[in-house]
Amino acid sequence: xxxxxxxxxxxxxxxxxxxxxxxxxxxxxxxxxxxxxxxxxxxxxxxxxxxxxxxxxxxxxxxxxxxxxxxxxxxxxxxxxxxxxxxxxxxxxxxxxxxxxxxxxxxxxxxxxxxxx
Amino acid sequence: xxxxxxxxxxxxxxxxxxxxxxxxxxxxxxxxxxxxxxxxxxxxxxxxxxxxxxxxxxxxxxxxxxxxxxxxxxxxxxxxxxxxxxxxxxxxxxxxxxxxxxxxxxxxxxxxxxx
Numbered sequence: 001x002x003x004x005x006x007x008x009x010x011x012x013x014x015x016x017x018x019x020x021x022x023x024x025x026x027x028x029x030x031x032x033x034x035x036x037x038x039x040x041x042x043x044x045x046x047x048x049x050x051x052x053x054x055x056x057x058x059x060x061x062x063x064x065x066x067x068x069x070x071x072x073x074x075x076x077x078x079x080x081x082x083x084x085x086x087x088x089x090x091x092x093x094x095x096x097x098x099x100x101x102x103x104x105x106x107x108x109x110x111x112x113x114x115x116x117x
Numbered sequence: 118x119x120x121x122x123x124x125x126x127x128x129x130x131x132x133x134x135x136x137x138x139x140x141x142x143x144x145x146x147x148x149x150x151x152x153x154x155x156x157x158x159x160x161x162x163x164x165x166x167x168x169x170x171x172x173x174x175x176x177x178x179x180x181x182x183x184x185x186x187x188x189x190x191x192x193x194x195x196x197x198x199x200x201x202x203x204x205x206x207x208x209x210x211x212x213x214x215x216x217x218x219x220x221x222x223x224x225x226x227x228x229x230x231x232x
Binding site for chain 2: 034036041042043044045046049090092097100102104105106107108109110
């Protein structure tokens with residue numbers, strides 16, 4: 001079964017600083033990887049995804065993530081943090097049920113990004 | 118942009134009571150899901166639903182839980198006799214494809230508090 005590890009339950013940055021949220025996965029097959037963001041009192045919004053092809057994936061709001069197979073990582077970055085980026089970020093990997101081919105998402109524990117002025 | 122709608126946003130119930138959490142998926146979507154997040158823990162898969170039947174369920178989804186699509190638009194999760202440990206945020210999601218390279222659309226969640 002797939003699993004996801006997010007290092008750091010909280011990450012604090014100053015406005016304008018680099019954002020780096022770490023995600024490592026374990027997968028026995030080529031993974032499909034996702035980052036979701038949850039703003040206060042809102043649902044889970046897809047930020048970006050990696051399926052196949054280019055390993056550097058660009059998402060919404062200036063975020064990007066790089067799939068590194070050798071490191072089994074899919075870290076999320078943004079060059080310059082904005083106050084509006086304060087939210088909870090979840091890394092997820094797609095896991096297929098054998099036999100049916102139906103999928104589910106396996107999530108990490110989430111990282112709360114705090115942005116200070 | 119189409120969205121998944123969940124009601125209520127917050128529900129408080131007494132232990133042993135039945136609760137029904139409601140979701141309206143995106144209208145042309147065919148695959149529906151429930152996930153939950155206990156405070157401080159991971160978001161966990163509960164169940165997937167397709168063609169009016171459960172396609173997959175996790176070990177969490179025991180006989181206390183059931184899902185239904187009663188009228189072609191709503192998708193409900195029922196917990197028959199709630200326990201304290203059922204307190205969590207419950208997320209509904211839908212997709213129009215089952216292929217794994219497609220991200221779901223999630224609702225904003227229902228926070229269930231069992232007292």
